[in-house]
């Protein structure tokens with residue numbers, strides 16, 4: 001059996017490892033544009049200089065030898081030949097497969113704003129090469145505009161915060177991290193950003209970029225006509241799946257590659273996992289899908305039903321935060337409990353004994369149990385204590401045979 005995987009990141013690496021653990025003898029080949037294996041989630045640590053490329057790795061140094069995986073790096077897949085079951089790379093070399101996994105991830109999206117795609121000094125933060133480019137650009141930059149205040153935009157801020165530059169963040173939504181924070185939580189962080197002389201412009205769009213005589217960005221003009229001086233723009237405005245090499249429409253692509261619960265695409269023997277499927281573009285989902293795909297490639301039926309991706313934790317400017325599920329009530333039928341003190345803000349959204357979302361800023365205790373309650377929609381009606389104090393012990397049961405068990409899992 002020849003297993004072939006496109007992509008050497010969260011989904012591809014975990015799939016390859018699972019395949020080898022369950023099949024000691026078949027050939028496993030992994031093809032990637034990447035020349036190193038690293039976690040994109042901690043790219044900001046390379047940007048702030050605290051880690052080098054090796055320090056971003058999430059695999060053992062001898063991973064490919066240890067698991068006997070043939071890694072073809074620096075190779076750009078340009079086509080998949082379904083009929084002849086082979087993957088073609090840019091120099092026309094081709095690789096045969098019996099089972100294929102597409103785990104090619106996603107790329108940063110640069111919105112079609114006037115002069116943004118054309119201008120020099122425009123960067124994104126997705127690959128290690130982007131960090132190197134930003135570092136080079138910073139040699140001549142004093143004013144940086146970050147477009148987008150989502151997770152990647154905030155990571156860009158974290159990476160640049162200690163550098164001697166003026167940072168402005170431009171966000172279409174009405175707050176920082178619109179998917180993770182509510183207005184109140186955002187205002188706490190906005191205050192901290194202000195103390196660091198970082199400006200946040202919310203509820204505005206980037207309308208146009210003015211270029212100087214060298215074609216470098218010089219001003220970012222916003223929809224309210226504010227013109228921000230800038231020598232660099234970092235675009236953190238979402239991602240698009242890497243599907244350019246899929247030319248055969250039998251592999252169905254909508255927002256991403258369409259997969260079923262076994263991570264199988266619409267073509268037999270071809271699977272997909274991770275950001276390329278656009279299910280929930282976060283690391284833990286990519287890992288779970290990679291593992292699920294591997295099981296099914298081996299002929300072992302495994303379904304992935306847990307795609308709960310609405311969980312985020314961060315530590316921004318020394319203040320911890322965890323956001324779980326829906327952080328705003330969908331309508332008036334939901335109850336919203338709030339606990340606030342000096343640097344702590346907690347909010348839980350629930351209805352009929354089921355918790356739908358929680359936001360914990362400054363004190364993230366009990367976030368584990370809350371995550372499980374939200375994910376598994378476990379009813380808490382029978383628990384008569386403060387909702388902010390619920391812990392695992394409240395779900396500790398003794399069954400009819402005298403055996404202990406938990407109604408929520410701590411894993």
Ligand SMILES: Cc1cc2nc3c(=O)[nH]c(=O)nc-3n(C[C@H](O)[C@H](O)[C@H](O)COP(=O)(O)OP(=O)(O)OC[C@H]3O[C@@H](n4cnc5c(N)ncnc54)[C@H](O)[C@@H]3O)c2cc1C
Pocket residue numbers: 006007008009010011012031032033034039040041042043044075076077078103104105106125126127151152155242245273274275276281282283284286
């Ligand atoms: C700055 C930043 C911060 C993030 N922070 C978080 C976070 O805090 N929490 C979280 O859960 N997630 C976070 N994410 C998202 C997370 O990194 C992704 O969900 C995860 O990397 C997806 O993994 P993947 O394996 O699907 O694809 P990717 O990591 O995108 O990797 C794709 C792989 O495919 C290869 N490839 C692509 N096209 C081709 C081709 N044509 N030929 C050959 N190889 C190809 C690439 O070289 C690469 O090896 C962050 C992402 C970024 C960029």
